Amino acid sequence: MPKISDEQLKELFKEVEEGKRKGKSLSEVFSSFGKRYGRAKGSIRNIYYSSVKRANGDEGYKTKVLGDREITVSKVIGFEEV
Numbered sequence: 001m002p003k004i005s006d007e008q009l010k011e012l013f014k015e016v017e018e019g020k021r022k023g024k025s026l027s028e029v030f031s032s033f034g035k036r037y038g039r040a041k042g043s044i045r046n047i048y049y050s051s052v053k054r055a056n057g058d059e060g061y062k063t064k065v066l067g068d069r070e071i072t073v074s075k076v077i078g079f080e081e082v
Contacts, residue, residue, distance in 0.1 A: 004047060008037065009065050012048060017069070 004012075012033055019029040030048065031041040052071050055062035 004037070004039075006065060009047070009051060010067075012044065013051075013066060013069065013071065016048070 012029075015033055016026065016029050019026070026045070026048075027041065030044040033039075034041045034044045037044075051065060055066055055071065
């Protein structure tokens with residue numbers, strides 16, 4: 001997966017928070033962010049979730065990218081688990 005800059009990653013998390021306050025879906029945020037930087041929304045989604053996962057296990061990374069934000073995501077349930 002191509003990397004994005006730390007500044008872009010910080011911007012992504014900020015936009016996700018802002019989108020949540022405005023009632024936007026994550027998909028909408030990923031799509032608009034992806035268009036701005038010439039990336040597919042699925043790529044942005046993958047970057048977001050892998051960054052959240054990494055931040056939950058790496059305090060230095062969490063501080064660098066998220067500051068004092070606490071980001072949590074729901075467990076994804078596969079079709080075969082329903």
